[in-house]
Structure formats: C-alpha cells, structure tokens
Amino acid sequence: MCKMVAAYPVMLAIKNQPVLVVGGGRIAKRKIQELLENGAEVTVVSPSLAEGLDPTVFTWIKGVFDEKIVHGFWLVFACTDDQEVNQKVVAACQKGQLVNDTSNQRNSNFFNMATIKTEDYLLGISTYGKNPSLSKKIKEKLMQYLAK
Numbered sequence: 683m684c685k686m687v688a689a690y691p692v693m694l695a696i697k698n699q700p701v702l703v704v705g706g707g708r709i710a711k712r713k714i715q716e717l718l719e720n721g722a723e724v725t726v727v728s729p730s731l732a733e734g735l736d737p738t739v740f741t742w743i744k745g746v747f748d749e750k751i752v753h754g755f756w757l758v759f760a761c762t763d764d765q766e767v768n769q770k771v772v773a774a775c776q777k778g779q780l781v782n783d784t785s786n787q788r789n790s791n792f793f794n795m796a797t798i799k800t801e802d803y804l805l806g807i808s809t810y811g812k813n814p815s816l817s818k819k820i821k822e823k824l825m826q827y828l829a830k
C-alpha cells in the first residue's frame with residue numbers, strides 16, 4: 683500500500699434518501715442546500731434556521747437535538763456550534779450510519795469535498811479533512827483554469 687491517508691472516494695446516490703442535519707446555522711445551510719439540490723429527503727433539527735432556509739422544502743423539527751432522532755437516517759450531519767452536542771450526535775449513530783461532525787473531522791466517518799460540477803463531469807478536491815481552506819483555494823484556481 684502507498685503512504686497515503688486511508689480514504690475511499692465514492693459518489694452517493696442520495697436522491698430520496700433520508701438525511702438528518704442537526705443545527706440550522708451557516709454551515710448547516712451549506713450542507714442542506716447541496717443535499718436538496720441533489721434530491722435528498724432532508725430533516726433538520728434546530729431551534730432556529732439561518733436566513734434563506736425555507737422549512738417548506740424540508741422537514742423542520744424545531745427544538746434541540748435528542749439522540750432518538752437519528753434512527754433511520756442514512757447520513758447524519760452534526761452542524762451545531764456546540765462541540766458537545768455534535769459529539770452526542772456522533773455517539774447516537776449506529777453502525778451503518780454515515781456521520782459527519784462538521785466541527786471535528788476526527789469524529790467523522792465521512793467528509794465532504796470541495797466540488798466543481800458541470801453537466802459532463804464532477805471534480806472533487808479533498809485534503810483528507812486537514813485543510814479545508816486549501817481545498818477551496820485549489821477549487822478556485824481550477825475554476826479559473828477551466829474557464830480559459
């Protein structure tokens with residue numbers, strides 16, 4: 683095996699699949715929008731929603747996280763601004779559930795990539811969770827290059 687970080691890249695067929703997002707702030711909004719664009723069935727549990735989030739296009743459970751909520755969801759995103767709550771979300775997940783703690787990559791069993799999407803191809807950029815800003819920078823450079 684080569685000396686790379688162990689990570690196996692995949693594309694998930696997310697359409698109509700149940701996804702839970704815990705928290706309704708800035709980062710949750712980014713995740714929710716991309717999930718909805720790809721046809722996921724999104725449930726959000728949060729006492730509040732960031733401006734621009736429309737609770738008529740997803741299920742909004744208005745309130746704080748309770749561990750019983752995670753049952754039945756394929757993907758779970760912990761996006762609150764409280765690390766302890768995010769840790770509880772991860773702990774509540776069972777084997778087979780994919781969970782991303784957006785505040786602590788070491789706590790996650792999958793990460794998002796920065797992506798460039800066109801009708802014909804998708805490019806994904808990852809730093810193995812080590813440097814998200816670098817992913818964003820590389821993406822911007824590639825976009826400039828591809829626009830030439």
Ligand SMILES: C[C@@]1(CC(=O)O)c2cc3[nH]c(cc4nc(cc5[nH]c(cc(n2)[C@H]1CCC(=O)O)[C@@](C)(CC(=O)O)[C@@H]5CCC(=O)O)C(CC(=O)O)=C4CCC(=O)O)c(CCC(=O)O)c3CC(=O)O
Nearest residue numbers: 785786787793794795796808809810811813814815817818
């Ligand atoms: C592990 C991962 C989990 C995940 O979210 O999936 C994760 C985790 C964390 N991000 C943090 C910070 C920032 N992340 C961004 C931006 C992006 N982050 C994304 C992905 C990922 N971020 C996954 C690994 C990606 C990889 O491997 O490279 C992108 C690529 C895609 C997306 O979010 O969908 C998206 C660019 C989207 C685009 O432009 O296309 C910015 C800049 C900005 O927001 O403008 C900042 C602020 C600057 C900074 O601090 O660097 C922190 C510290 C939080 C804190 O301590 O406050 C953590 C927590 C930790 O590192 O443990």
Ligand SMILES: NC(=O)C1=CN([C@@H]2O[C@H](COP(=O)(O)OP(=O)(O)OC[C@H]3O[C@@H](n4cnc5c(N)ncnc54)[C@H](O)[C@@H]3O)[C@@H](O)[C@H]2O)C=CC1
Nearest residue numbers: 705706707708709710728730746747761762763767784785
């Ligand atoms: N993955 C990524 O790309 C990035 C992740 N982060 C991390 O993401 C986390 C969230 O950041 P923001 O969205 O900017 O915060 P924010 O303050 O905008 O949103 C936090 C949300 O969590 C909700 N919340 C708080 N306690 C809750 C509970 N017990 N149950 C349910 N919802 C609860 C709040 O109501 C709010 O909607 C931070 O921990 C930060 O470290 C920050 C930057 C980038």
